[in-house]
Amino acid sequence: MTTMTRRELLKASGTAGLVLGAPAILSAQSKEPIPIGTLCPLTGAGGSYGPDMQRAVVAVVERINKAGGINGRPVQLFHEDDQTNAEAGVRAARKLIDVNRVVAIVSTWASAVTLAVKPLCVEAKVFVIGVSGADSVTQGDHKGYIARTQPNTQLQGRMYAKFVVTKKEWKRVAYMALQTPYAQSFGDAFAGVLKAAGLTITDSLIYEDKKPSYRSEVTRVLATNPDLIMLEGYTPDSVVMAKDIYKAAYKGAILGPSFAINAKFIEGVGAEVAEGIWNMDRAPLFDSPAYKEFSAAVPRGDGSPYPPQAWDQMTLVALALAAAKGEVSGTVIKDHLRTVSNPPGTVVYSFAEGAKLLSEGKKINYEGASGSCDFDQIGDILSAPFSVQQVQKGKSERVMIINP
Secondary structure (H helix, E strand, O other), X not given: OEOOOHHHHHHHHOOHHHHHHOHHHHOOOOXXXXXXXXXXXXXXXXOOOHHHHHHHHHHHHHHHHHOOOEOOEOEEEXXXXXXXXXXXXXXXXXXXXXXXXXXXXXXXXXXXXXXXXXXXXXXXXXXXXXOOOOHHHOOOOOOOOEEEOOOOHHXXXXXXXXXXXXXXXXXXXXXXXXXXXXXXXXXXXXXXXHHHOOOEEEEEEEEOOOOOOOHHHHHHHHOOOOOEEEEEOOHHHHHHHHHHHHHOOOOOEEEEEOOOOOHHHHHHHXXXXXXXXXXXXXXXXXXXXXXXXXXXXXXXXXXXXXXXHHHHHHHHHHHHHHHOOOOOOHHHHHHHHHHHHOOOOEEEOOHHHHXXXXXXXXXXXXXXXXXXXXXXXXXXEOOOOEEEEEEEOOEEEEEEEEOO
16 A cells, blocks of 8 residues: 555656556656555554554655655555564564565554564665554664664653652552563663652552453552552553452552553443553643644544654655755665754754755754654663553543653
8 A cells, every 4th residue: 555646656757658667667767755654553453553653654645755755766665564463563674674675664553563574674774663662672683774763661760759749649550561572671760760760569460461451460560559550551561450450349540551441441341441541642832833734734533643743754754865965775864863863953844844944054953743853872861750640530631641
C-alpha cells in the first residue's frame, strides 16, 4: 500500500512517459521518488495507535510533496502492519527493505518489534526511528542507524517515580509488569527513585501475557498491603488485571502507562472499575506551532503521544535527507539527524521552514510536535515532559505536566 496513487506519482515525478515505458531508465534520474516505509501496529495490542501514527506520517509526506519534495524528489511511502508482533514485524521489514528498497523505516511502536527488526536495518543500512521505550533498543553497536523520540525506560521510570513521590499518601508501592523488554529496566529506575525518597517497594512481580485470569498474582501483591500498584503492561493484560484487582476489593490507587490505560481499557473494564486510575506518558508540546499544525492535520479523539512523534519522525528523516543535498540513503539520514535536530541553529517547526534554510546553507534546530527532538549519541531523546492523567467519569483527564 502506498500513499501516492500512480497518477499522483507520475505527476510528482514529472516523467510520466518514462515511468510507463522504461522504469529502468527512471531509476537513474534525479526525480525518482524516495522510498520510505512505515511499520506501525495496525492490529494487535498496539492497534489503537498505529492508524493515527500512519496518518501523521502520510500528512507530513503530503506537505513535503506539495512543496516540491526533498531536493526536488517526491517521497513515496510503503505501509506495513507489524501486528504488534516481533515475527510479523520482521517479515514486514524484510519486505520493505528487499522489495520496496526503503532508505528509512519510521514509527515502529512495540519494543519487541523494534528490537527484532533492528539487526535487519543495521545490516541493510536502513535508518529506523520509532517510539519504543526499552533501553536495549538503542544499546549495542547499531552504528547510528536507530533512534527514537520516546524516552527510554530509565527516563520513564524516573519520571513516573517523580510523580509518585508528590502524593504523600502513597508510602507503600507494588510493581506489577508484563514480561516485556522494558519491564525490568523500568522497574529498576522506578524503584530506585522511590527507595531514595524513603518509600517502600512491597513487591515486584513480572507476569506472563495472555492469561485469562491474574487472580493468583493479585492475591500475592495485595498481601503486601500497597497504597499504590504500578501496573506496567499493555491494554489487553491490563484489562484482565484491573478487573481482578477490583474483584479483590483493593481500595488503593493504580498507576499505569497511558498506552495501556486508554479508551479501549476503559471500555474493556467499564467506567466503574476504571474510575480514579492514574496514567502517564510523554507529553507533546501542546502550545508549539508544530503541535498546532499536527493537530489540525490529524484530528483525534485521544491525547496519546505517539502520532505527534510519528509526525516528527517523518519530518526529521526528510530534513536529514534535505541536509544531504542530493544523496539519498539510510547512511546520510543517520549522519545528518543531529545536525537538523540539535542546537545550535535557527529553530524551525516544519519541513518547509527547515528545507528553505538548509538550501541557504544555514543551520537549523527542529522543534517538533512531540517536543524538542534533541538526541544523544546513541539515538535517545535527551529530555521530555510527561502528562499525568486520571480516569474521571469514563474518560482520562489531564491533571498536570511533570517536567524533568
